[in-house]
Amino acid sequence: MSSLETPLHRVRGLGASHSGTGHFWRQRVTALALVPLGLWFAFSVLGLVGANEVVALQYLAHPWNAILMAAFVLTLLYHMSLGLQVVVDDYVHGTASKIFLLLLIRFVALATASTSLFALIRISS
Amino acid sequence: MADNPQKPARERPLSPHLSIYRWQVTMLGSITHRATGIALSVGALVLAWWLVAISNGPVGYDGFMRYAASPIGIIVMFGFTWSLAFHLLNGVRHLAWDMGYGFEKHTASRTGALVFAASLVIAVGAFLFAWTGHAGYLA
Numbered sequence: 001m002s003s004l005e006t007p008l009h010r011v012r013g014l015g016a017s018h019s020g021t022g023h024f025w026r027q028r029v030t031a032l033a034l035v036p037l038g039l040w041f042a043f044s045v046l047g048l049v050g051a052n053e054v055v056a057l058q059y060l061a062h063p064w065n066a067i068l069m070a071a072f073v074l075t076l077l078y079h080m081s082l083g084l085q086v087v088v089d090d091y092v093h094g095t096a097s098k099i100f101l102l103l104l105i106r107f108v109a110l111a112t113a114s115t116s117l118f119a120l121i122r123i124s125s
Numbered sequence: 126m127a128d129n130p131q132k133p134a135r136e137r138p139l140s141p142h143l144s145i146y147r148w149q150v151t152m153l154g155s156i157t158h159r160a161t162g163i164a165l166s167v168g169a170l171v172l173a174w175w176l177v178a179i180s181n182g183p184v185g186y187d188g189f190m191r192y193a194a195s196p197i198g199i200i201v202m203f204g205f206t207w208s209l210a211f212h213l214l215n216g217v218r219h220l221a222w223d224m225g226y227g228f229e230k231h232t233a234s235r236t237g238a239l240v241f242a243a244s245l246v247i248a249v250g251a252f253l254f255a256w257t258g259h260a261g262y263l264a
Contacts, residue, residue, distance in 0.1 A: 028223060031216050032220065034213075034216070035213065035217065038213050044263070046251060046262075047260065047261065047262045048261065048263055049255045049261045050260065052183070053179060053183045053185075053186035055264045056179050056186065057180075060176075073176075076169055077169060080165070080166045080169055083159075083162045083166075084163070087159065087162075087163065108170075112170060112173045115176075116177075118180075119176040119180040123176070123179055123180045
Protein backbone atom coordinates (compact mmCIF):
# COMPACT_ATOMS: atom_id res chain seq x y z
CA MET A 1 0.00 0.00 0.00
CA SER A 2 2.88 2.35 0.76
CA SER A 3 4.62 1.71 -2.57
CA LEU A 4 4.34 4.33 -5.30
CA GLU A 5 5.31 1.80 -7.97
CA THR A 6 2.72 1.17 -10.64
CA PRO A 7 1.56 -2.43 -11.05
CA LEU A 8 3.10 -2.40 -14.54
CA HIS A 9 6.45 -1.37 -13.07
CA ARG A 10 6.38 -4.26 -10.60
CA VAL A 11 5.52 -6.73 -13.32
CA ARG A 12 8.01 -5.60 -15.94
CA GLY A 13 10.92 -4.42 -13.81
CA LEU A 14 12.50 -1.10 -14.64
CA GLY A 15 11.76 -0.82 -18.34
CA ALA A 16 13.95 -1.03 -21.42
CA SER A 17 16.86 0.89 -19.91
CA HIS A 18 16.59 -0.95 -16.55
CA SER A 19 16.58 2.32 -14.63
CA GLY A 20 12.94 3.47 -14.53
CA THR A 21 12.34 7.16 -13.89
CA GLY A 22 15.50 7.45 -11.77
CA HIS A 23 17.56 8.36 -14.84
CA PHE A 24 15.13 11.07 -15.95
CA TRP A 25 15.07 12.64 -12.50
CA ARG A 26 18.87 12.58 -12.02
CA GLN A 27 19.35 14.16 -15.43
CA ARG A 28 17.12 17.08 -14.34
CA VAL A 29 18.66 17.46 -10.87
CA THR A 30 22.20 17.61 -12.29
CA ALA A 31 20.98 20.00 -15.04
CA LEU A 32 19.55 22.34 -12.42
CA ALA A 33 22.82 22.28 -10.44
CA LEU A 34 24.83 22.91 -13.61
CA VAL A 35 23.07 26.21 -14.36
CA PRO A 36 24.76 28.23 -11.56
CA LEU A 37 27.92 26.07 -11.65
CA GLY A 38 28.20 26.57 -15.43
CA LEU A 39 27.79 30.33 -15.08
CA TRP A 40 30.53 30.36 -12.41
CA PHE A 41 32.76 28.24 -14.70
CA ALA A 42 32.24 30.63 -17.65
CA PHE A 43 33.03 33.61 -15.40
CA SER A 44 36.20 31.87 -14.14
CA VAL A 45 37.53 30.75 -17.53
CA LEU A 46 36.89 34.14 -19.12
CA GLY A 47 38.66 35.75 -16.18
CA LEU A 48 41.69 33.49 -16.65
CA VAL A 49 42.09 34.06 -20.42
CA GLY A 50 45.70 34.96 -21.09
CA ALA A 51 46.68 34.34 -17.47
CA ASN A 52 49.90 32.45 -16.74
CA GLU A 53 50.10 29.24 -14.74
CA VAL A 54 50.70 31.00 -11.39
CA VAL A 55 47.50 33.07 -11.66
CA ALA A 56 45.40 30.06 -12.66
CA LEU A 57 46.96 28.01 -9.85
CA GLN A 58 46.33 30.69 -7.23
CA TYR A 59 42.74 31.12 -8.37
CA LEU A 60 41.98 27.38 -8.17
CA ALA A 61 43.90 26.98 -4.91
CA HIS A 62 41.40 29.29 -3.20
CA PRO A 63 39.05 27.04 -1.15
CA TRP A 64 35.82 28.40 -2.64
CA ASN A 65 37.06 28.03 -6.20
CA ALA A 66 38.50 24.56 -5.52
CA ILE A 67 35.17 23.43 -4.05
CA LEU A 68 33.14 24.97 -6.87
CA MET A 69 35.42 23.45 -9.53
CA ALA A 70 35.18 20.02 -7.88
CA ALA A 71 31.38 20.34 -7.72
CA PHE A 72 31.26 21.50 -11.34
CA VAL A 73 33.47 18.68 -12.66
CA LEU A 74 31.67 15.93 -10.71
CA THR A 75 28.17 17.17 -11.60
CA LEU A 76 29.22 17.68 -15.22
CA LEU A 77 30.62 14.16 -15.54
CA TYR A 78 27.53 12.63 -13.92
CA HIS A 79 25.25 14.62 -16.24
CA MET A 80 27.50 13.59 -19.14
CA SER A 81 27.23 9.86 -18.29
CA LEU A 82 23.44 10.11 -18.10
CA GLY A 83 23.24 12.02 -21.40
CA LEU A 84 25.60 9.75 -23.33
CA GLN A 85 23.71 6.73 -21.99
CA VAL A 86 20.56 8.04 -23.70
CA VAL A 87 22.46 8.42 -26.97
CA VAL A 88 23.61 4.79 -26.70
CA ASP A 89 20.10 3.63 -25.69
CA ASP A 90 18.67 5.38 -28.77
CA TYR A 91 21.14 4.35 -31.45
CA VAL A 92 22.93 1.15 -30.35
CA HIS A 93 20.75 -1.93 -30.43
CA GLY A 94 23.13 -4.90 -30.11
CA THR A 95 23.25 -6.06 -26.48
CA ALA A 96 27.02 -6.67 -26.43
CA SER A 97 28.02 -3.36 -28.03
CA LYS A 98 25.45 -1.55 -25.88
CA ILE A 99 26.84 -2.95 -22.62
CA PHE A 100 30.40 -2.29 -23.82
CA LEU A 101 29.64 1.37 -24.62
CA LEU A 102 27.72 1.94 -21.37
CA LEU A 103 30.63 0.51 -19.37
CA LEU A 104 33.09 2.61 -21.38
CA ILE A 105 31.11 5.81 -20.67
CA ARG A 106 31.06 5.09 -16.93
CA PHE A 107 34.74 4.13 -16.76
CA VAL A 108 35.84 7.21 -18.72
CA ALA A 109 33.67 9.44 -16.49
CA LEU A 110 35.10 7.83 -13.35
CA ALA A 111 38.69 8.11 -14.60
CA THR A 112 38.15 11.77 -15.58
CA ALA A 113 36.56 12.54 -12.20
CA SER A 114 39.42 10.92 -10.25
CA THR A 115 42.06 12.66 -12.36
CA SER A 116 40.39 16.06 -12.01
CA LEU A 117 40.02 15.70 -8.23
CA PHE A 118 43.66 14.60 -7.90
CA ALA A 119 44.74 17.65 -9.94
CA LEU A 120 42.61 19.96 -7.78
CA ILE A 121 44.08 18.51 -4.56
CA ARG A 122 47.59 18.92 -5.97
CA ILE A 123 46.77 22.53 -6.93
CA SER A 124 45.45 23.30 -3.43
CA SER A 125 48.35 21.78 -1.53
CA MET B 126 -0.42 -17.64 -42.93
CA ALA B 127 3.29 -17.30 -43.56
CA ASP B 128 5.39 -20.44 -43.41
CA ASN B 129 8.53 -18.57 -42.39
CA PRO B 130 8.10 -16.52 -39.22
CA GLN B 131 11.14 -14.41 -40.20
CA LYS B 132 9.46 -13.24 -43.37
CA PRO B 133 6.08 -11.53 -42.96
CA ALA B 134 3.36 -12.33 -45.48
CA ARG B 135 3.35 -8.69 -46.55
CA GLU B 136 5.38 -5.60 -45.75
CA ARG B 137 4.14 -3.89 -42.62
CA PRO B 138 3.51 -0.13 -42.85
CA LEU B 139 6.22 2.13 -41.40
CA SER B 140 5.49 5.29 -39.48
CA PRO B 141 6.65 8.49 -41.22
CA HIS B 142 10.33 9.02 -40.56
CA LEU B 143 12.76 11.99 -40.53
CA SER B 144 12.98 12.38 -44.30
CA ILE B 145 9.22 13.00 -44.55
CA TYR B 146 9.16 16.15 -42.47
CA ARG B 147 10.12 19.71 -43.37
CA TRP B 148 12.93 20.88 -41.07
CA GLN B 149 11.70 23.11 -38.27
CA VAL B 150 13.57 25.05 -35.62
CA THR B 151 12.25 22.79 -32.84
CA MET B 152 13.68 19.68 -34.57
CA LEU B 153 16.97 21.45 -35.18
CA GLY B 154 17.08 22.55 -31.54
CA SER B 155 16.47 19.00 -30.34
CA ILE B 156 19.27 17.39 -32.36
CA THR B 157 21.61 20.35 -31.67
CA HIS B 158 21.04 19.86 -27.94
CA ARG B 159 22.24 16.27 -28.32
CA ALA B 160 25.16 17.23 -30.59
CA THR B 161 26.36 20.00 -28.26
CA GLY B 162 26.03 17.58 -25.34
CA ILE B 163 28.35 15.13 -27.10
CA ALA B 164 30.76 17.97 -27.97
CA LEU B 165 30.76 19.10 -24.33
CA SER B 166 31.61 15.53 -23.25
CA VAL B 167 34.87 16.00 -25.17
CA GLY B 168 35.07 19.41 -23.50
CA ALA B 169 34.91 17.71 -20.09
CA LEU B 170 38.03 15.72 -21.01
CA VAL B 171 39.79 18.93 -22.11
CA LEU B 172 38.76 20.55 -18.82
CA ALA B 173 40.42 17.67 -16.91
CA TRP B 174 43.50 18.08 -19.13
CA TRP B 175 43.57 21.82 -18.26
CA LEU B 176 43.35 21.06 -14.50
CA VAL B 177 46.17 18.50 -14.77
CA ALA B 178 48.23 21.01 -16.77
CA ILE B 179 47.81 23.65 -14.04
CA SER B 180 48.78 21.12 -11.35
CA ASN B 181 51.90 20.21 -13.35
CA GLY B 182 53.47 23.66 -13.00
CA PRO B 183 54.52 26.28 -15.58
CA VAL B 184 56.01 23.84 -18.12
CA GLY B 185 52.89 21.66 -18.12
CA TYR B 186 50.66 24.71 -18.47
CA ASP B 187 52.66 26.12 -21.39
CA GLY B 188 52.28 22.77 -23.12
CA PHE B 189 48.50 22.95 -22.78
CA MET B 190 48.38 26.59 -23.87
CA ARG B 191 50.38 25.83 -27.03
CA TYR B 192 47.52 23.57 -28.14
CA ALA B 193 44.73 25.81 -26.84
CA ALA B 194 46.10 28.97 -28.48
CA SER B 195 46.89 27.35 -31.84
CA PRO B 196 44.55 28.19 -34.76
CA ILE B 197 42.84 24.79 -34.49
CA GLY B 198 42.74 25.14 -30.70
CA ILE B 199 40.97 28.50 -30.97
CA ILE B 200 38.38 27.05 -33.37
CA VAL B 201 37.80 24.12 -30.97
CA MET B 202 37.54 26.53 -28.01
CA PHE B 203 34.99 28.60 -29.92
CA GLY B 204 33.06 25.38 -30.57
CA PHE B 205 33.08 24.52 -26.84
CA THR B 206 32.04 28.10 -25.95
CA TRP B 207 29.09 28.08 -28.32
CA SER B 208 28.15 24.51 -27.31
CA LEU B 209 28.14 25.47 -23.63
CA ALA B 210 26.05 28.60 -24.30
CA PHE B 211 23.56 26.64 -26.44
CA HIS B 212 23.30 23.60 -24.16
CA LEU B 213 22.88 25.79 -21.06
CA LEU B 214 20.21 28.04 -22.60
CA ASN B 215 18.39 25.16 -24.28
CA GLY B 216 18.70 23.16 -21.04
CA VAL B 217 16.79 25.90 -19.21
CA ARG B 218 14.21 25.66 -22.01
CA HIS B 219 13.94 21.91 -21.35
CA LEU B 220 13.57 22.45 -17.60
CA ALA B 221 10.77 24.95 -18.27
CA TRP B 222 9.03 22.36 -20.47
CA ASP B 223 9.38 19.76 -17.69
CA MET B 224 7.49 22.14 -15.40
CA GLY B 225 4.80 22.56 -18.04
CA TYR B 226 5.76 25.98 -19.44
CA GLY B 227 6.43 27.04 -23.03
CA PHE B 228 5.26 23.89 -24.76
CA GLU B 229 2.74 25.66 -27.04
CA LYS B 230 3.72 25.27 -30.71
CA HIS B 231 4.51 28.91 -31.47
CA THR B 232 6.14 29.53 -28.09
CA ALA B 233 8.43 26.51 -28.57
CA SER B 234 9.43 27.75 -32.04
CA ARG B 235 10.08 31.28 -30.78
CA THR B 236 12.19 30.19 -27.79
CA GLY B 237 14.03 27.73 -30.08
CA ALA B 238 15.05 30.49 -32.49
CA LEU B 239 15.89 32.73 -29.53
CA VAL B 240 18.24 30.09 -28.06
CA PHE B 241 20.10 29.75 -31.40
CA ALA B 242 20.47 33.52 -31.74
CA ALA B 243 21.37 34.18 -28.10
CA SER B 244 23.96 31.37 -27.94
CA LEU B 245 25.72 32.72 -31.05
CA VAL B 246 25.69 36.27 -29.66
CA ILE B 247 27.11 35.02 -26.33
CA ALA B 248 29.88 32.94 -27.99
CA VAL B 249 30.92 35.68 -30.42
CA GLY B 250 30.58 38.24 -27.62
CA ALA B 251 32.83 36.22 -25.31
CA PHE B 252 35.54 36.00 -27.99
CA LEU B 253 35.29 39.72 -28.86
CA PHE B 254 35.43 40.47 -25.11
CA ALA B 255 38.67 38.45 -24.89
CA TRP B 256 40.21 39.77 -28.13
CA THR B 257 39.64 43.40 -27.10
CA GLY B 258 41.60 42.69 -23.92
CA HIS B 259 38.69 42.76 -21.46
CA ALA B 260 39.01 39.14 -20.33
CA GLY B 261 41.65 37.91 -17.89
CA TYR B 262 40.18 40.10 -15.15
CA LEU B 263 41.14 37.54 -12.47
CA ALA B 264 44.84 38.01 -13.16
